[in-house]
Amino acid sequence: METLIQQVTVGLASGGIYACLALALVMIYQATHHVNFAQGEMAMFSTFVAWALIQAGLDYWPAFFITVVGSFIASAAIEFAIIRPLHKAPELSVVAVFIGLLVIFHSVAGWIFGTEIREFPSPFPKDAWFGGSLMSPHQVGTIFVAMCIVAGLFAFFQHTTLGLTMRAAAQNPGSSRLLGISVGRMLMLGWGLAGAIGAVAGMMVAPFVFLDPGMMTGVLIYAFAGALIGGIDNPVGAIVGGFLVGVLENLLGTYVVGTDLKLTAALVLIVSVLIVRPAGLLGRRTVQRV
Amino acid sequence: MQVSSVTASSTHGVDQASTFMSPRNILILVAIAASLAYFAQGYVLFQATMVLAYAIALVGLNLLTGYNGQISLGHGAFFATGAYSLAILMNWDVPYWLAIPIAGAISMVAGYAFGRPALKLQGLYLALATFTLSVVLPQLLKYKLFQPWTGGVGGIVLIKPDAPFGIPLSSDQYCYLFTLLITVLMFLIARNLIDSGTGRAIRAIRDHQMAATSMGINHQHYKSMTFGVSAAFAGVGGALSALAVQFVSPDSFTMFLSISLLVGVVVGGIGTLWGAIFGAVFIMFVPELAEKLSKDSAWAVYGVILILLVFAMPKGVMGLINRLRVSTLVRN
Numbered sequence: 001m002e003t004l005i006q007q008v009t010v011g012l013a014s015g016g017i018y019a020c021l022a023l024a025l026v027m028i029y030q031a032t033h034h035v036n037f038a039q040g041e042m043a044m045f046s047t048f049v050a051w052a053l054i055q056a057g058l059d060y061w062p063a064f065f066i067t068v069v070g071s072f073i074a075s076a077a078i079e080f081a082i083i084r085p086l087h088k089a090p091e092l093s094v095v096a097v098f099i100g101l102l103v104i105f106h107s108v109a110g111w112i113f114g115t116e117i118r119e120f121p122s123p124f125p126k127d128a129w130f131g132g133s134l135m136s137p138h139q140v141g142t143i144f145v146a147m148c149i150v151a152g153l154f155a156f157f158q159h160t161t162l163g164l165t166m167r168a169a170a171q172n173p174g175s176s177r178l179l180g181i182s183v184g185r186m187l188m189l190g191w192g193l194a195g196a197i198g199a200v201a202g203m204m205v206a207p208f209v210f211l212d213p214g215m216m217t218g219v220l221i222y223a224f225a226g227a228l229i230g231g232i233d234n235p236v237g238a239i240v241g242g243f244l245v246g247v248l249e250n251l252l253g254t255y256v257v258g259t260d261l262k263l264t265a266a267l268v269l270i271v272s273v274l275i276v277r278p279a280g281l282l283g284r285r286t287v288q289r290v
Numbered sequence: 291m292q293v294s295s296v297t298a299s300s301t302h303g304v305d306q307a308s309t310f311m312s313p314r315n316i317l318i319l320v321a322i323a324a325s326l327a328y329f330a331q332g333y334v335l336f337q338a339t340m341v342l343a344y345a346i347a348l349v350g351l352n353l354l355t356g357y358n359g360q361i362s363l364g365h366g367a368f369f370a371t372g373a374y375s376l377a378i379l380m381n382w383d384v385p386y387w388l389a390i391p392i393a394g395a396i397s398m399v400a401g402y403a404f405g406r407p408a409l410k411l412q413g414l415y416l417a418l419a420t421f422t423l424s425v426v427l428p429q430l431l432k433y434k435l436f437q438p439w440t441g442g443v444g445g446i447v448l449i450k451p452d453a454p455f456g457i458p459l460s461s462d463q464y465c466y467l468f469t470l471l472i473t474v475l476m477f478l479i480a481r482n483l484i485d486s487g488t489g490r491a492i493r494a495i496r497d498h499q500m501a502a503t504s505m506g507i508n509h510q511h512y513k514s515m516t517f518g519v520s521a522a523f524a525g526v527g528g529a530l531s532a533l534a535v536q537f538v539s540p541d542s543f544t545m546f547l548s549i550s551l552l553v554g555v556v557v558g559g560i561g562t563l564w565g566a567i568f569g570a571v572f573i574m575f576v577p578e579l580a581e582k583l584s585k586d587s588a589w590a591v592y593g594v595i596l597i598l599l600v601f602a603m604p605k606g607v608m609g610l611i612n613r614l615r616v617s618t619l620v621r622n
Contacts, residue, residue, distance in 0.1 A: 035414055082597065089604030092355065096556040097600050099549055104593035111587040221425065228418050264429045267422040274419065278410045 007250045013139035014222075015246020017205045020146040021216075021223035022230070022238040024197040027153060029232050031166050031190025034083075034094060038101035040220030042195060043202035044213060045105045046071040048113045050203055051120055051211055060123050064203060068196045075195025076188045083191070084184060110213040120206035142204045149197060150239050157235070166190055218263070222249065225270045231283020240282060245270065323470055327463045336534060337574055339466045342473040343531035344570035348554045349480045349563065350523025355552070356561035357484060358516045359496030360405075361413065364420030365524045366548030367427040371397045372525025373532035373543070374431065377446040378439055386451045386533060390472065393529040394522045401521020405514040424548035431540040445539025448532060469530045476523060480563055483519070492516055524551075557599055559606025568607040572599075 028036055046067050053063035086094055124141035157163035168176045169186035177183055202216065209215045226245040230237025248269060253262035326338055351365045375393035380386060404423065411419050431440045453464035483489050494502035495509045503509050532538045550573050557572045558565025580591035603610045
């Protein structure tokens with residue numbers, strides 16, 4: 001029983017990370033209707049930038065904020081320079097560009113910062129009051145940060161004019177344009193937001209998995225699965241899905257198949273769930289008018 | 291008026307496989323390809339064989355993704371299925387020429403078995419499901435329960451077949467020519483499939499599933515069959531590549547292979563038959579070229595080349611060729 005509780009909490013802790021990144025994926029999906037395969041590598045790159053800033057002598061929080069703002073600007077710039085010119089290209093061509101971005105960020109990070117594994121500091125002190133015997137302060141802190149982001153984003157998308165405008169631009173670009181919305185600017189903003197969230201996720205993940213160019217690959221697969229199992233158009237679903245994937249992964253690995261087939265078992269289970277509920281657990285079924 | 295009708299018929303023609311290549315052009319191309327067996331040697335011949343094997347797999351993926359509109363990030367898994375089927379069969383002393391169709395059939399069954407439940411999934415969800423396949427299969431191949439067949443992490447070593455009937459060809463040359471023969475065969479099958487009524491049904495489902503269904507097309511049957519046929523193509527490609535490499539191991543079929551195949555389809559041209567050749571050349575040579583240009587950041591170079599290509603030719607090489615043909619037609 002004690003191992004079970006422990007495994008669930010460990011699962012919840014990694015689930016918090018998946019939830020965070022799944023959220024970034026859902027946000028960019030809501031704001032652009034694309035799933036950016038390079039999101040994880042961009043987050044990794046941001047984390048490396050933060051690491052370099054800390055190495056240069058900055059304190060954690062200034063480095064954190066500079067990185068988040070920098071990632072926002074860089075992601076928006078990528079949208080403007082690379083994705084926007086392709087708005088008429090077939091969807092798969094855009095996917096190919098995402099794959100290109102993925103390998104570029106991966107390779108350049110290894111080239112500039114080296115491929116050895118590094119430690120990344122946690123902003124939460126090791127003996128903070130919210131840590132317990134089951135979860136370290138950093139794990140609790142990560143989940144708290146994920147919750148704050150989702151609350152903030154929910155409020156932004158549901159209760160502000162700008163959030164509404166962004167959703168409209170993604171869902172129906174044609175009508176939005178007729179209403180005077182600058183669709184391009186909204187997409188750019190969506191990319192920027194996703195980049196910033198990804199940066200936060202990366203900096204939260206790094207103390208667990210350590211910093212190296214491949215750190216986000218596995219995390220991204222789980223996050224993507226979490227986003228889909230919750231429903232790609234639902235931010236709350238992304239959070240639920242992320243935590244679910246984290247817990248499932250740990251329980252299956254401990255009790256059913258062993259660590260060899262952990263990833264396999266988790267993914268197969270996720271796909272089976274999707275076949276029963278094709279739009280995800282909390283997603284809306286899209287109804288098409290003909 | 292004249293212009294618009296030409297454009298309309300040409301855009302329609304893009305989907306039709308036979309318009310680009312007349313039988314005469316195909317014969318010339320095949321003759322050039324066959325003569326390569328005498329000019330090229332050793333590694334170059336091996337590369338040419340691999341290009342053909344990839345081209346077959348790309349035709350398969352394009353049938354599914356380009357013509358039927360189902361995205362797959364997992365065709366590397368079917369490629370691996372074909373390769374491993376061939377290797378295991380040859381270990382059981384089945385001759386290679388029999389093992390290849392069997393490998394294709396096994397991949398087809400696997401593809402159908404996957405495609406049937408995956409009917410419910412669309413777009414991103416299908417992408418995830420297929421991606422799962424490409425992540426899962428290498429792990430399964432390594433799994434210790436299957437080790438007696440798959441050889442585990444170590445894989446299986448194969449022996450290249452010699453030319454039959456005492457034909458004076460080295461086994462490299464023979465392997466290349468044999469692969470070329472199968473490639474021609476597979477391209478013919480694909481062309482006939484695309485241009486047939488079945489091909490029109492497959493395309494109609496891509497363009498508007500509901501309209502196609504109301505015309506009496508059983509979309510469930512066609513979609514899962516397309517999955518199966520597409521997997522069979524990938525399996526044959528995989529089997530031929532295994533024959534050329536003379537070795538299969540789980541690490542040759544990582545998810546990167548699946549992603550490369552999708553990239554190959556995009557570079558060649560989505561929904562085009564002959565684009566597969568250009569896509570296969572890209573898959574085979576661009577990583578090497580990138581390695582030559584910059585050792586430290588070869589993949590960054592690869593990414594830049596890929597993005598530049600998509601910028602220059604959003605619809606792939608065949609998209610560009612078709613556009614040039616239309617503009618010359620209009621000018622005349």
